[in-house]
Amino acid sequence: MNLTVHQSICISFFKVGSVTNSSVLQIGSAGNIQAQSDIYNTGGFSEAAEPAEPEVTEEPLVPLARPS
Numbered sequence: 001m002n003l004t005v006h007q008s009i010c011i012s013f014f015k016v017g018s019v020t021n022s023s024v025l026q027i028g029s030a031g032n033i034q035a036q037s038d039i040y041n042t043g044g045f046s047e048a049a050e051p052a053e054p055e056v057t058e059e060p061l062v063p064l065a066r067p068s
Contacts, residue, residue, distance in 0.1 A: 016025065 019025070
C-alpha cells in the first residue's frame with residue numbers, strides 16, 4: 001500500500017530553547033528519522049573556553065510574590 005501525504009505548514013514564530021548533539025527537531029510528519037550529530041568549529045578555536053563563572057545578583061530575575 002502506497003501512501004502519499006502533501007502538507008503545507010506556515011510558521012509565524014518559532015523559538016528553540018536549546019539544541020544539543022542528541023536533539024531531534026521535527027516539523028510535520030516523517031516516515032523515518034535518522035540520527036545525525038555534527039560538530040563544527042566555525043570560530044577556528046584551538047583550545048577549550050574558560051570555565052563559566054556564575055553571575056551574582058542581589059534581586060531575582062523574576063519578581064517573586066511576597067506573602068501578605
